[in-house]
Amino acid sequence: MSDTLLDIRDLRIEATVYPPGAAPFDTTIVDDVSLSLEKGRVMGLIGESGAGKSTIGLAAMAYGRGGIRITGGEIWLGGRDLRKLGPRRLRGVRGREVTYVAQSAAAAFNPARRIMDQVIEATLHHGLASRREAEARAVDLFAKLDLPEPETFGRRYPHQVSGGQLQRAMTALALCPRPELVVFDEPTTALDVTTQIDVLAAIKDAIRDTGVAALYITHDLAVIAQVSDEIVVLKDGRVVERGETHQIIEAPREDYTRALVSVRSIEHKEKPPAGEPVLRVDDITARYPGTRFDVLKGIDVELHAGQTLAVVGESGSGKSTLARVITGLLPPRAGGIDFAGRTLAPALRGRDKQDLRELQMIYQMADVAMNPRHTVGTIIGRPLQFYFGLRGRRKAERVQELLDAIELGEGFVDRYPAELSGGQKQRVCIARALAAEPRLIICDEVTSALDPLVADGILRLLLNLQKRENVAYLFITHDIATVRAIADSIAVMYQGEVVRYGPKSEVLSPPFDAYTDLLLASVPEMKLGWLEDVLARRRMESAGH
Amino acid sequence: MHPVVKLLAQRIALGVLLLLAASVLIFVGTEILPGDVAQSVLGQAATEQALANMRAEMGLDEPAHLRYFDWLGGVLQGDLGVALSNGRDIADAIAVRLSNTLFLAGVAAAIAVPLSILLGLLAVRFRGRWPDNLISGTTLAAISVPEFLLGYIVMYFVGVQLGWFPTVAMINDRMSLLAKLNAVALPAMVLTMVVLAHMMRMTRAAILNVMQSPYIETAELKGLAGLMVIYRHAMPNAIAPIVNVVMINLAYLVVGVVVIEVVFVYPGMGQYLVDHVSKRDVPVVQACGLIFATVYIGLNMVADIVSILANPRLRHPK
Numbered sequence: 096m097s098d099t100l101l102d103i104r105d106l107r108i109e110a111t112v113y114p115p116g117a118a119p120f121d122t123t124i125v126d127d128v129s130l131s132l133e134k135g136r137v138m139g140l141i142g143e144s145g146a147g148k149s150t151i152g153l154a155a156m157a158y159g160r161g162g163i164r165i166t167g168g169e170i171w172l173g174g175r176d177l178r179k180l181g182p183r184r185l186r187g188v189r190g191r192e193v194t195y196v197a198q199s200a201a202a203a204f205n206p207a208r209r210i211m212d213q214v215i216e217a218t219l220h221h222g223l224a225s226r227r228e229a230e231a232r233a234v235d236l237f238a239k240l241d242l243p244e245p246e247t248f249g250r251r252y253p254h255q256v257s258g259g260q261l262q263r264a265m266t267a268l269a270l271c272p273r274p275e276l277v278v279f280d281e282p283t284t285a286l287d288v289t290t291q292i293d294v295l296a297a298i299k300d301a302i303r304d305t306g307v308a309a310l311y312i313t314h315d316l317a318v319i320a321q322v323s324d325e326i327v328v329l330k331d332g333r334v335v336e337r338g339e340t341h342q343i344i345e346a347p348r349e350d351y352t353r354a355l356v357s358v359r360s361i362e363h364k365e366k367p368p369a370g371e372p373v374l375r376v377d378d379i380t381a382r383y384p385g386t387r388f389d390v391l392k393g394i395d396v397e398l399h400a401g402q403t404l405a406v407v408g409e410s411g412s413g414k415s416t417l418a419r420v421i422t423g424l425l426p427p428r429a430g431g432i433d434f435a436g437r438t439l440a441p442a443l444r445g446r447d448k449q450d451l452r453e454l455q456m457i458y459q460m461a462d463v464a465m466n467p468r469h470t471v472g473t474i475i476g477r478p479l480q481f482y483f484g485l486r487g488r489r490k491a492e493r494v495q496e497l498l499d500a501i502e503l504g505e506g507f508v509d510r511y512p513a514e515l516s517g518g519q520k521q522r523v524c525i526a527r528a529l530a531a532e533p534r535l536i537i538c539d540e541v542t543s544a545l546d547p548l549v550a551d552g553i554l555r556l557l558l559n560l561q562k563r564e565n566v567a568y569l570f571i572t573h574d575i576a577t578v579r580a581i582a583d584s585i586a587v588m589y590q591g592e593v594v595r596y597g598p599k600s601e602v603l604s605p606p607f608d609a610y611t612d613l614l615l616a617s618v619p620e621m622k623l624g625w626l627e628d629v630l631a632r633r634r635m636e637s638a639g640h
Numbered sequence: 641m642h643p644v645v646k647l648l649a650q651r652i653a654l655g656v657l658l659l660l661a662a663s664v665l666i667f668v669g670t671e672i673l674p675g676d677v678a679q680s681v682l683g684q685a686a687t688e689q690a691l692a693n694m695r696a697e698m699g700l701d702e703p704a705h706l707r708y709f710d711w712l713g714g715v716l717q718g719d720l721g722v723a724l725s726n727g728r729d730i731a732d733a734i735a736v737r738l739s740n741t742l743f744l745a746g747v748a749a750a751i752a753v754p755l756s757i758l759l760g761l762l763a764v765r766f767r768g769r770w771p772d773n774l775i776s777g778t779t780l781a782a783i784s785v786p787e788f789l790l791g792y793i794v795m796y797f798v799g800v801q802l803g804w805f806p807t808v809a810m811i812n813d814r815m816s817l818l819a820k821l822n823a824v825a826l827p828a829m830v831l832t833m834v835v836l837a838h839m840m841r842m843t844r845a846a847i848l849n850v851m852q853s854p855y856i857e858t859a860e861l862k863g864l865a866g867l868m869v870i871y872r873h874a875m876p877n878a879i880a881p882i883v884n885v886v887m888i889n890l891a892y893l894v895v896g897v898v899v900i901e902v903v904f905v906y907p908g909m910g911q912y913l914v915d916h917v918s919k920r921d922v923p924v925v926q927a928c929g930l931i932f933a934t935v936y937i938g939l940n941m942v943a944d945i946v947s948i949l950a951n952p953r954l955r956h957p958k
Contacts, residue, residue, distance in 0.1 A: 156861060183865075190862035200855040207876035207952055217862035252952045268858075
């Protein structure tokens with residue numbers, strides 16, 4: 096096999112864990128992983144968080160993040176074992192033969208230096224080209240990656256360009272030294288769907304044009320199906336299954352892979368609105384103090400008891416601001432909110448305890464929404480004491496009931512948030528909201544930070560709880576698949592306005608307005624060739640105009 | 641107008657305002673001291689008539705706010721008044737003293753600032769290992785010893801035992817630069833030891849803070865070596881906090897050298913101030929106070945200006 100570029104054999108990676116209040120211990124995070132990649136091929140590494148994807152990706156550069164150590168196996172790249180190279184020769188490989196595209200380009204670019212300097216830095220450092228040549232190459236790459244004004248783009252600072260542009264610039268940074276291998280670590284995960292598709296297409300074209308090999312890391316199988324030639328499925332630091340992309344997508348052999356492929360298959364039939372709405376948002380207009388433009392313009396929506404209204408849109412569309420207005424954190428400039436048959440005071444200060452109790456919230460970042468020094472029992476018990484005056488044994492019993500309701504059971508009462516997984520933390524937040532026995536829960540991107548399988552579990556839980564407690568959800572999300580799974584009615588938001596609103600079946604069926612069409616078409620589907628289809632359709636449409 | 645220009649103008653205006661406020665404080669502070677200048681010049685035995693004549697002559701019979709503006713107007717024109725104890729022009733006397741103090745502070749700063757930043761970089765590069773511990777340990781020890789004691793220790797070992805440098809730092813205009821440097825070697829050494837730890841530890845902390853950022857990993861994955869990563873990628877983002885602590889220490893060097901100047905009998909501002917405080921020479925105390933305030937406010941203003949200029953978001957708005 097003379098064409099083999101990267102050959103990882105029996106890789107074993109360990110890390111030292113420092114649990115609070117206990118002695119540190121070593122844990123194995125990747126074990127017995129072997130994979131090999133030929134020149135010019137793209138290999139997808141997929142798995143949930145904690146599966147060791149990024150760790151393996153970085154191991155291809157013989158790099159361990161933080162306290163992570165590569166303790167066993169061989170990493171052959173271009174005919175030599177990286178583990179046997181000294182630090183100096185290893186640095187000669189990094190940034191020259193293998194380069195890296197980080198998940199958050201916004202954080203991976205140095206804010207104090209111009210983009211061009213950073214893009215060509217590795218090329219100059221390794222003496223691969225003169226400054227003039229490197230800059231010409233970078234401008235070339237900027238153009239190839241569809242960046243605006245490629246000639247002058249590099250003169251800007253990272254904060255002067257958008258997230259999607261920065262992610263493409265990061266790809267240019269990785270391709271500039273003409274490496275043999277690029278490690279893409281979730282390069283589109285942090286982007287909006289409508290931006291993701293462009294970046295994805297740009298990365299795919301760039302890979303094809305330069306003939307570079309790539310390790311493409313993601314938790315989204317639908318994304319990886321568009322770019323990779325072969326896929327390795329990882330779980331808990333081990334290889335579950337590997338194969339050509341079409342085989343993994345169309346005929347997965349392992350149960351775990353099948354679960355990944357069929358994720359988001361929740362069927363939820365929409366319920367027709369019945370009776371008086373529990374929430375009526377009436378012509379709300381709002382702006383942030385000290386600014387001069389309205390972030391919400393004439394928002395008009397309703398939500399009935401026991402139903403779910405999904406508010407969907409990109410970041411910056413005003414979804415979360417709407418939640419802030421409803422909760423009273425941002426009093427509106429005009430319009431009113433009716434809740435459970437009464438008019439709510441515009442500001443939080445003017446609302447009574449019943450208003451507060453009946454309107455609860457769950458947040459995207461479960462770990463920052465809980466006091467890290469409180470136990471689960473204290474966190475869930477707090478609203479019970481505050482709203483219902485429960486104490487002692489009765490409080491403890493109710494906490495246990497709620498823990499049962501969120502399917503966590505016994506043994507969680509005395510744990511701290513740091514000892515819970517991401518999904519478990521979000522469940523505790525749900526229990527805390529439920530403890531107040533609310534009529535409405537605002538869920539702000541509650542599944543966005545979770546792995547697909549875990550997110551699935553949370554959505555199922557929310558649906559079950561809704562059936563039992565007849566609670567209404569205002570569900571804020573940017574993810575259409577989540578909307579399909581949970582909504583009864585949908586409001587599509589774009590630049591502070593509701594551009595489309597109605598029952599789920601109507602909103603998701605044609606004819607579409609232009610924005611909803613773009614949004615729906617941008618959601619990756621688990622289908623080979625989907626990306627090409629969408630791009631071809633777009634080209635045809637723009638040619639037709 | 642570029643937003644940075646506006647910010648800088650605001651900051652400078654604030655500095656001027658602060659300085660005015662400081663001048664008011666200094667004037668009021670010396671005003672509320674018991675007794676007056678006429679009394680202290682003429683002594684307890686002076687007659688009422690003599691005192692009144694003296695006050696009229698010095699303008700002390702005018703209301704306080706008029707005298708303040710009189711004083712301020714003089715200061716703005718470089719006229720700091722006349723020392724009561726010897727009748728000499730304060731501006732002339734201070735010019736010599738201040739230049740001596742600035743010389744000593746400058747020598748100490750020229751050693752301490754680059755050294756502390758270099759040591760901070762090294763401590764980050766070898767963090768948690770013996771070079772880091774050694775640097776942190778010795779600088780901490782130096783800052784923990786009171787500076788006058790440190791002065792005498794250095795004087796005894798380096799000056800007396802080894803005999804490398806003079807233990808009394810006398811300088812005058814006729815000395816060559818080399819001779820002057822030789823004269824201030826010991827006090828400069830002590831001052832360096834006093835300010836080194838603070839600057840070095842803040843540099844280390846500021847850079848370590850930046851070293852957590854993902855863009856440091858990006859730089860490492862480009863194949864850059866440790867010190868290069870720190871220098872090229874961490875330093876530019878740590879400039880603001882480093883400059884801040886450097887300026888505070890520079891201000892300390894100028895303002896806080898009183899003790900060291902007395903220990904080494906150095907003819908600087910500190911000794912001048914101490915002498916005249918004991919003689920209750922109010923105009924001199926006012927003048928010294930104003931100069932110290934100017935140095936402090938000025939250096940802190942420079943720190944803020946550098947912080948503003950070091951921020952790419954302010955320099956290059958969207």
